Amino acid sequence: MTAAEDLESAVGCLVDALKPAVDADWSVRAGTIEWSCRETAEHIGQAHLHWASQLAVQAPTKYVRWSARAQELAPPAGMLEFVEAAGRILALVVRASPAEVRAFHPWGIGDPAGFAGMACVEVLVHGQDLASGLGCELEPPAELCERLLARLFPHEPRVADDPWLNLRWLTGRATVAGTPSPASWRWRPTPLDEPWDPAPVAAPMQFTPLPPD
Numbered sequence: 001m002t003a004a005e006d007l008e009s010a011v012g013c014l015v016d017a018l019k020p021a022v023d024a025d026w027s028v029r030a031g032t033i034e035w036s037c038r039e040t041a042e043h044i045g046q047a048h049l050h051w052a053s054q055l056a057v058q059a060p061t062k063y064v065r066w067s068a069r070a071q072e073l074a075p076p077a078g079m080l081e082f083v084e085a086a087g088r089i090l091a092l093v094v095r096a097s098p099a100e101v102r103a104f105h106p107w108g109i110g111d112p113a114g115f116a117g118m119a120c121v122e123v124l125v126h127g128q129d130l131a132s133g134l135g136c137e138l139e140p141p142a143e144l145c146e147r148l149l150a151r152l153f154p155h156e157p158r159v160a161d162d163p164w165l166n167l168r169w170l171t172g173r174a175t176v177a178g179t180p181s182p183a184s185w186r187w188r189p190t191p192l193d194e195p196w197d198p199a200p201v202a203a204p205m206q207f208t209p210l211p212p213d
Contacts, residue, residue, distance in 0.1 A: 110189025
């Protein structure tokens with residue numbers, strides 16, 4: 001079972017790994033993905049704040065309509081602080097949410113543990129992207145990675161004894177000899193003892209244009 005403590009652990013692991021790079025150029029590419037390190041860090045923080053909103057209002061069919069952003073001129077240290085703050089805010093909301101709370105995610109209706117697990121994967125997988133781009137080393141606890149695999153990816157294969165390697169392989173961040181990387185993947189936000197719809201239908205986003213001045 002993933003929990004708020006797991007998210008706090010993942011965030012702390014990432015912050016410790018990236019502190020040596022706060023004077024580096026975060027406009028460089030983050031690993032093999034198309035985003036810069038700055039964009040990747042902002043994405044992590046955005047995801048966590050949006051998921052905190054989902055749980056806070058128990059959004060049943062759509063995302064809460066708002067947009068989280070870091071300050072445009074925030075330096076790398078500020079971006080790292082944004083990631084840490086967003087993760088800790090989500091951890092507080094997870095801790096305060098009863099286990100029966102459910103909220104919408106595009107890949108399934110999640111409970112607090114599911115959102116905590118997804119947030120951990122965001123931190124670690126995109127943290128690997130950041131560490132790769134910035135020349136740092138990220139090595140999360142094996143026990144944490146094992147819990148994430150068990151909770152979010154019970155439907156996916158295990159191809160390595162090392163759970164961190166398996167998680168990176170599953171998400172396209174590492175290779176395992178003799179085993180091709182999956183073409184696509186999805187985590188499971190829904191509790192394991194409940195039916196899982198991996199693509200729930202979201203409510204259409206309402207948009208009313210403002211009248212001209």
